[in-house]
Amino acid sequence: MSPWLTKMGLRVKALFQRRRLDRDLEDELSFHLAMREEKLKASGLPPEEATYASRRRFGNRPSLQETCREMWTFVWLENLWQDIRYTLRMMGKNPGFTAVVIVTLGLGIGASTAVFSVVDPLLFRRLPYPQDQQLVSVGYLGPVDNNEFNVASSYFDWRQAETPFQSLTAMRAGGSCDMMVSDTPRRIACQSVTGNFLQTFGIAPILGRDFNAEDDRPHAPAVALLSYGFWQRAFGGDTKVLGKTLTVDEESVQVIGVLPNTFEMPQLGDVDVMLPARLDASLPRSANSSFFLRTFARLRDGVSIEQARERMGPIFAASVAKDVPPELRSEARLMVRSLRDRQIHEVKLASWMLLGSVLALLFAACTNVANLLLARAAARRQELAMRAALGAGRARLMRQTLTESLILGLLGGAAGCGTAWVLLRICISLAPEGLLRLDHARIDLRVLVFALAGTLAAALLFGMAPALERPQAEALAGWHAGGTTRTFFRQALVTVQVAISLILLTGASLMLRSLWKLQSQPLGFEPEHVVTASFTLRHHRYRPPQAQVQFFDELEERLKRIPGGGTFALSDSIPPRGSMGRPYSNLRIAAHPPVAPDGGMVEFRWVTPGYFRALGIPIGAGRAFEENERASGESPLILSATLARRLFGNESPIGQQLDLEDSGHWCPIVGIAADIKNNGLTQPSDPEYYRLRMHNSEHLGSSAVAVFRTPLDPATLARWVRKEFAALDPSLPVTIETLGERVDRFRERPRFVATLVGVFAALGLLLAAVGLYGVLSFLVARQTREIGVRMAIGARPVDIALEIQKHAGVWTTVGVGVGLVGSFALARTIRGLLFEVSPSDPLSLLAAAGVLVVTAALAAWIPSYRASRIDPVIALRSE
Amino acid sequence: MGEKQPNPGELLRDTLDMLILQALKHRPLHGYAIAELIEQTSEEVLRVEEGALYPALHRLELRGWLASEWGTSENKRRAKYYRLTAAGRKQLVEEAAHWSRMAAAIARVMETA
Numbered sequence: 001m002s003p004w005l006t007k008m009g010l011r012v013k014a015l016f017q018r019r020r021l022d023r024d025l026e027d028e029l030s031f032h033l034a035m036r037e038e039k040l041k042a043s044g045l046p047p048e049e050a051t052y053a054s055r056r057r058f059g060n061r062p063s064l065q066e067t068c069r070e071m072w073t074f075v076w077l078e079n080l081w082q083d084i085r086y087t088l089r090m091m092g093k094n095p096g097f098t099a100v101v102i103v104t105l106g107l108g109i110g111a112s113t114a115v116f117s118v119v120d121p122l123l124f125r126r127l128p129y130p131q132d133q134q135l136v137s138v139g140y141l142g143p144v145d146n147n148e149f150n151v152a153s154s155y156f157d158w159r160q161a162e163t164p165f166q167s168l169t170a171m172r173a174g175g176s177c178d179m180m181v182s183d184t185p186r187r188i189a190c191q192s193v194t195g196n197f198l199q200t201f202g203i204a205p206i207l208g209r210d211f212n213a214e215d216d217r218p219h220a221p222a223v224a225l226l227s228y229g230f231w232q233r234a235f236g237g238d239t240k241v242l243g244k245t246l247t248v249d250e251e252s253v254q255v256i257g258v259l260p261n262t263f264e265m266p267q268l269g270d271v272d273v274m275l276p277a278r279l280d281a282s283l284p285r286s287a288n289s290s291f292f293l294r295t296f297a298r299l300r301d302g303v304s305i306e307q308a309r310e311r312m313g314p315i316f317a318a319s320v321a322k323d324v325p326p327e328l329r330s331e332a333r334l335m336v337r338s339l340r341d342r343q344i345h346e347v348k349l350a351s352w353m354l355l356g357s358v359l360a361l362l363f364a365a366c367t368n369v370a371n372l373l374l375a376r377a378a379a380r381r382q383e384l385a386m387r388a389a390l391g392a393g394r395a396r397l398m399r400q401t402l403t404e405s406l407i408l409g410l411l412g413g414a415a416g417c418g419t420a421w422v423l424l425r426i427c428i429s430l431a432p433e434g435l436l437r438l439d440h441a442r443i444d445l446r447v448l449v450f451a452l453a454g455t456l457a458a459a460l461l462f463g464m465a466p467a468l469e470r471p472q473a474e475a476l477a478g479w480h481a482g483g484t485t486r487t488f489f490r491q492a493l494v495t496v497q498v499a500i501s502l503i504l505l506t507g508a509s510l511m512l513r514s515l516w517k518l519q520s521q522p523l524g525f526e527p528e529h530v531v532t533a534s535f536t537l538r539h540h541r542y543r544p545p546q547a548q549v550q551f552f553d554e555l556e557e558r559l560k561r562i563p564g565g566g567t568f569a570l571s572d573s574i575p576p577r578g579s580m581g582r583p584y585s586n587l588r589i590a591a592h593p594p595v596a597p598d599g600g601m602v603e604f605r606w607v608t609p610g611y612f613r614a615l616g617i618p619i620g621a622g623r624a625f626e627e628n629e630r631a632s633g634e635s636p637l638i639l640s641a642t643l644a645r646r647l648f649g650n651e652s653p654i655g656q657q658l659d660l661e662d663s664g665h666w667c668p669i670v671g672i673a674a675d676i677k678n679n680g681l682t683q684p685s686d687p688e689y690y691r692l693r694m695h696n697s698e699h700l701g702s703s704a705v706a707v708f709r710t711p712l713d714p715a716t717l718a719r720w721v722r723k724e725f726a727a728l729d730p731s732l733p734v735t736i737e738t739l740g741e742r743v744d745r746f747r748e749r750p751r752f753v754a755t756l757v758g759v760f761a762a763l764g765l766l767l768a769a770v771g772l773y774g775v776l777s778f779l780v781a782r783q784t785r786e787i788g789v790r791m792a793i794g795a796r797p798v799d800i801a802l803e804i805q806k807h808a809g810v811w812t813t814v815g816v817g818v819g820l821v822g823s824f825a826l827a828r829t830i831r832g833l834l835f836e837v838s839p840s841d842p843l844s845l846l847a848a849a850g851v852l853v854v855t856a857a858l859a860a861w862i863p864s865y866r867a868s869r870i871d872p873v874i875a876l877r878s879e
Numbered sequence: 880m881g882e883k884q885p886n887p888g889e890l891l892r893d894t895l896d897m898l899i900l901q902a903l904k905h906r907p908l909h910g911y912a913i914a915e916l917i918e919q920t921s922e923e924v925l926r927v928e929e930g931a932l933y934p935a936l937h938r939l940e941l942r943g944w945l946a947s948e949w950g951t952s953e954n955k956r957r958a959k960y961y962r963l964t965a966a967g968r969k970q971l972v973e974e975a976a977h978w979s980r981m982a983a984a985i986a987r988v989m990e991t992a
Contacts, residue, residue, distance in 0.1 A: 007941050
């Protein structure tokens with residue numbers, strides 16, 4: 001055994017036998033003394049003299065005992081234990097201070113960890129593909145869709161061309177199909193992809209094989225890959241599923257493999273079954289140019305997205321010339337962006353906004369802790385001076401303050417972990433569906449560590465301040481010498497806090513005002529008392545158009561008869577969403593020159609006559625559709641007010657004829673309906689026209705919405721409606737909700753972001769108030785004598801109070817000034833999150849500054865009131 | 880930490896360590912006996928301070944050169960007896976050799992100069 005080990009062994013043993021160690025030492029030294037005493041006595045000294053002489057010779061016995069003892073024990077461990085006990089005692093004595101520090105740290109760490117955990121999968125975490133930074137989404141960006149798309153003909157061209165991509169792949173845009181699972185039809189998520197799809201993303205099936213070129217040929221025998229989840233759910237993870245035949249949309253499909261558990265579609269769509277797209281390049285270009293795809297690519301090594309965009313320019317221009325109708329060419333743009341941007345484009349800004357505000361909050365929390373610890377340090381100079389006077393070395397004092405700061409930091413960290421967990425739960429329950437990847441959110445260890453480290457550093461840095469300073473004898477007397485620099489530093493900290501909290505408040509007030517505008521904007525229809533039932537017919541069951549028409553007719557008859565159902569209508573879509581729009585430039589007016597070519601998109605819906613009454617959309621001119629028109633061969637048309645104005649200006653549209661698709665089929669205009677929100681709540685509305693749903697129409701899609709304006713309770717009506725649907729098709733899933741709920745879903749995300757930012761702003765404000773209060777209280781405490789003197793020579797309490805308020809006023813004003821500049825700068829970056837509110841909205845800025853100033857005045861009131869109540873007699877006597 | 884410097888004029892620490900080891904060469908002794916032995920053998924020239932003796936004993940024990948056990952002294956008191964360990968014996972041989980070399984060297988210098 002090495003000597004070091006022997007030593008450690010003995011010491012550890014001693015650690016567990018401390019009492020025995022103490023007793024042995026005592027015995028050993030006593031024995032020595034006794035022996036010496038006996039010897040001296042034997043040499044003839046009187047007993048008393050002998051005792052004294054032996055003790056004299058022995059020297060400082062406690063010190064010797066201590067020296068030996070320290071050899072055996074871990075001194076630092078004992079000191080640490082002593083420091084910890086001392087700290088806990090001090091905390092118990094100042095529960096207010098302790099609570100404020102721990103709560104501040106807890107909130108700062110907790111909130112930032114929780115928010116980071118939510119946004120991390122969106123902004124930072126790697127996507128589950130090898131070399132994910134090479135993956136891009138590429139395609140056309142036009143008014144048709146929010147995301148880039150492609151058409152099959154262009155895709156074929158790009159695959160032939162010399163592109164900056166090492167691999168280009170595509171998937172069909174749609175995504176559901178019917179599958180027979182043990183004789184019951186199920187609606188499942190299907191994704192049709194080209195043969196090189198998985199290769200491009202660097203993914204291999206965990207079971208079976210990937211698609212090959214053969215599988216992806218047109219009319220090839222159908223094969224499929226199962227998603228891991230679907231494989232588990234539908235087949236219990238049985239490996240014998242390979243080679244089995246499934247029936248998907250009435251086609252026999254052979255299972256060839258299973259996707260990995262971690263696989264996700266690049267556009268984050270659901271996937272149960274993946275099929276080869278089996279695109280047919282031999283079809284006429286016109287057919288393939290209306291075949292919609294999503295295209296993704298992997299960049300060549302070393303090629304940046306900007307370079308890729310540049311090199312794709314000419315290829316794209318050539319495709320536009322071939323595949324985009326001339327009237328739309330001006331609006332088609334090339335989009336090449338990272339896969340991550342494609343996935344989170346709508347929530348990117350909101351995520352950054354949340355992250356930014358929570359980091360500001362964390363910073364404010366650190367500042368606050370620093371401030372509080374500095375205040376306490378000042379209050380403890382006397383104590384430290386006393387301890388130094390009693391013989392404590394500087395290292396020892398430093399070690400003790402370090403221990404205290406660490407314990408505070410650790411307690412705060414523990415509180416932070418708890419808070420983070422709770423907040424994350426709350427976030428997940430509050431968050432709208434649109435905030436993607438929330439199922440991926442978990443407490444992120446890195447963030448927790450980061451936040452902990454930040455606050456610990458703050459706690460250490462400022463907690464150490466009193467120990468770093470040489471204890472001064474003057475401090476013993478309670479005189480405060482040379483503390484001005486630190487006071488100035490603390491005032492600066494408060495000013496910073498005020499500035500941060502103003503920025504947070506401005507952000508929050510902008511968001512809230514924008515949310516308010518969003519809530520209170522006119523929709524153009526009345527969602528109250530409107531209940532909607534939406535459904536999508538299964539493909540296979542209603543494949544012949546006749547079956548569909550029959551279903552819709554029968555459904556209409558049944559739903560109309562529901563007692564108390566009120567006004568009933570059937571439509572293929574419902575606001576505030578639009579349908580798939582058509583280019584404005586497709587419209588032709590009889591006996592008029594062609595319309596302007598760059599008109600954007602026009603929404604349209606197929607509706608039954610009751611639609612306008614059911615939704616409460618006023619008919620401004622002309623009339624609504626009538627029931628008897630539905631059997632006639634006419635195609636009556638109702639325009640939205642905006643569309644009518646754009647097409648006809650001041651001319652009356654009623655009675656004019658419109659050709660909608662350049663098809664020679666002329667539709668008479670019978671009425672003008674008021675404008676409604678039809679493009680979500682935040683986007684400006686598109687012009688719109690309505691067509692009458694005929695009894696024999698072949699234009700009917702498989703999706704439809706039944707609308708009721710009813711005095712009935714929605715739950716009651718829902719029961720009736722479900723019964724009628726079940727009578728027609730028991731396996732048809734129907735979603736029933738009020739129109740209010742549908743509209744509200746469009747406000748969820750802004751509300752979520754505004755709520756969180758609002759909460760952060762409130763917390764920031766609270767921290768600023770605590771900081772201000774702390775500094776002022778400290779100031780008053782330090783100036784007690786001075787105030788006492790001034791009051792003794794005639795100052796009025798009001799003067800004293802005003803003076804304290806003046807201090808607060810100066811810092812607040814500086815803080816507000818800095819904060820306003822910051823707010824102006826930052827508000828611009830969140831412009832995209834605002835709805836009808838300018839980033840420099842004076843009302844929001846004023847409101848934020850007002851709230852801050854009032855809070856500051858309130859926070860300053862308590863210490864200034866206390867100062868004004870100082871009794872000069874007591875103040876002067878106290879020292 | 881805690882190992883105090885000996886006062887000038889007292890035995891140097893290393894020397895004291897060697898003397899302690901030497902004192903225990905033939906039989907186990909308690910602390911008092913070690914001090915007495917050194918003083919008597921040196922004919923009262925060397926005086927062992929308790930303040931140095933006990934830290935030295937504990938240091939040597941922790942280093943593994945001494946082992947200790949509790950026994951009963953000649954006058955029937957409980958006393959802590961130290962004895963040399965194998966490592967301690969080896970250390971003594973080394974230190975003794977070193978010491979004689981040093982002493983001889985110093986003597987030579989003193990005689991010739």
